[in-house]
Amino acid sequence: MEKVGGRPNRRQDSQRPFLRRAGLYIGVAFELSATILGGPLVGYLLDKHLGTSPWFLIVITALAFAGAFARLVRWAKFFAKEWDGSRVEKNDTAH
Numbered sequence: 001m002e003k004v005g006g007r008p009n010r011r012q013d014s015q016r017p018f019l020r021r022a023g024l025y026i027g028v029a030f031e032l033s034a035t036i037l038g039g040p041l042v043g044y045l046l047d048k049h050l051g052t053s054p055w056f057l058i059v060i061t062a063l064a065f066a067g068a069f070a071r072l073v074r075w076a077k078f079f080a081k082e083w084d085g086s087r088v089e090k091n092d093t094a095h
Helices: 010-050 055-084
Strands: none
Touching: 010 055
8 A cells, every 4th residue: 555645545546446447448438439430431431432332331330330249248258257256367476
């Protein structure tokens, strides 16, 4: 525990897990929304540039949703391990 002004800083230690979780959740939100919104945008721009009206939009949107779903499943597995406590951090330092 770190000392601040001669006394222990309990607040910083209690905030770290919360801030870490909040950062992870915000990262998941941005990652999924960017994947889902970025796919149709790229598809639209390719269709506009190549003149292949809805084809790239349809295909890349489907790929974006599939990728977002796959990533969501991986995040769910990660958070499930973290919630049940089976996620153990390895300590590879020499003792």
